[in-house]
Amino acid sequence: MKSTYYKLPADEIYEELAHLESPYTVKIEGVDLSIHPHVYPSEKFRTTSFVLKALQKKFRDKTVCDMGCGPGIVGLYALKNGAKKVVQADINPFAIQNAIENRKINDFPEQKAMIYESDCFNQVPPQIFDIIVFNMPFHSDEIEIKDPLERAFYDPDFQSIRKFLGQIPDYSNLSTEIFIAFSSKGDTPSLEAIFSDLGYKWELWKITNTKQDYDNRIYRLSLGE
Numbered sequence: 001m002k003s004t005y006y007k008l009p010a011d012e013i014y015e016e017l018a019h020l021e022s023p024y025t026v027k028i029e030g031v032d033l034s035i036h037p038h039v040y041p042s043e044k045f046r047t048t049s050f051v052l053k054a055l056q057k058k059f060r061d062k063t064v065c066d067m068g069c070g071p072g073i074v075g076l077y078a079l080k081n082g083a084k085k086v087v088q089a090d091i092n093p094f095a096i097q098n099a100i101e102n103r104k105i106n107d108f109p110e111q112k113a114m115i116y117e118s119d120c121f122n123q124v125p126p127q128i129f130d131i132i133v134f135n136m137p138f139h140s141d142e143i144e145i146k147d148p149l150e151r152a153f154y155d156p157d158f159q160s161i162r163k164f165l166g167q168i169p170d171y172s173n174l175s176t177e178i179f180i181a182f183s184s185k186g187d188t189p190s191l192e193a194i195f196s197d198l199g200y201k202w203e204l205w206k207i208t209n210t211k212q213d214y215d216n217r218i219y220r221l222s223l224g225e
Helices: 010-017 046-058 073-080 093-105 148-152 156-171 188-197
Strands: 024-028 031-035 063-067 085-090 113-117 131-135 177-182 200-208 216-223
Touching: 010 148, 024 046, 031 073, 031 093, 046 073, 046 131, 046 177, 046 200, 046 216, 063 073, 073 085, 073 093, 073 113, 073 131, 085 093, 093 113, 093 148, 131 156, 156 188, 156 216, 188 200, 188 216
Parallel strands: 063 085, 063 131, 085 113, 131 177
Antiparallel strands: 024 031, 177 216, 200 216
8 A cells, every 4th residue: 555645646546546356444533444446445545534533523413415425434434423314425336335335334224324326416315414525536637537436536627516516505504514625736726716606605624734745625615695
């Protein structure tokens, strides 16, 4: 395992990870997970623990949407830290099967962790969330996606984040907190411009690794009045 994936270009990260042929098990912040082929390996990237620790105290008694859930770590961690219910969604069918397995491993019933194969909110039933979390891809290069795993690293021309933000008003109210994980490895000025152009109130809520090549950051957004 490389300890410096964050320094590599997205195509090299993908090539390093695409050859995985068998599931393996890990523990992330106390959560047992199986990681399947073609699914974002959450334990290999700095963002995961950063997001979990930053949000830990916010989950209790809240309804949480884990968008782009991958193997399901954010939603499962939320439940283990007192969330009332989580909804997990991912466009990658391999991630959906992985998240379902990890729900079973962690012994949560389907009613507590609903999982949907969905392009953003397309297949998610309308409902209001207290917290919405999206650990989004950092790279906006306009590539042709050929493998579902590539979607973990690329959001060509920010198409998915634009769609996600455009759908949020149907799943939130003025008190909903929206957390988007990103990095200075990506095009932060363009992403921030999208937030503003779509009428969101936003702030750079948390930032770490500022003395390394690329930082990790969490934006907090809410609907504009």
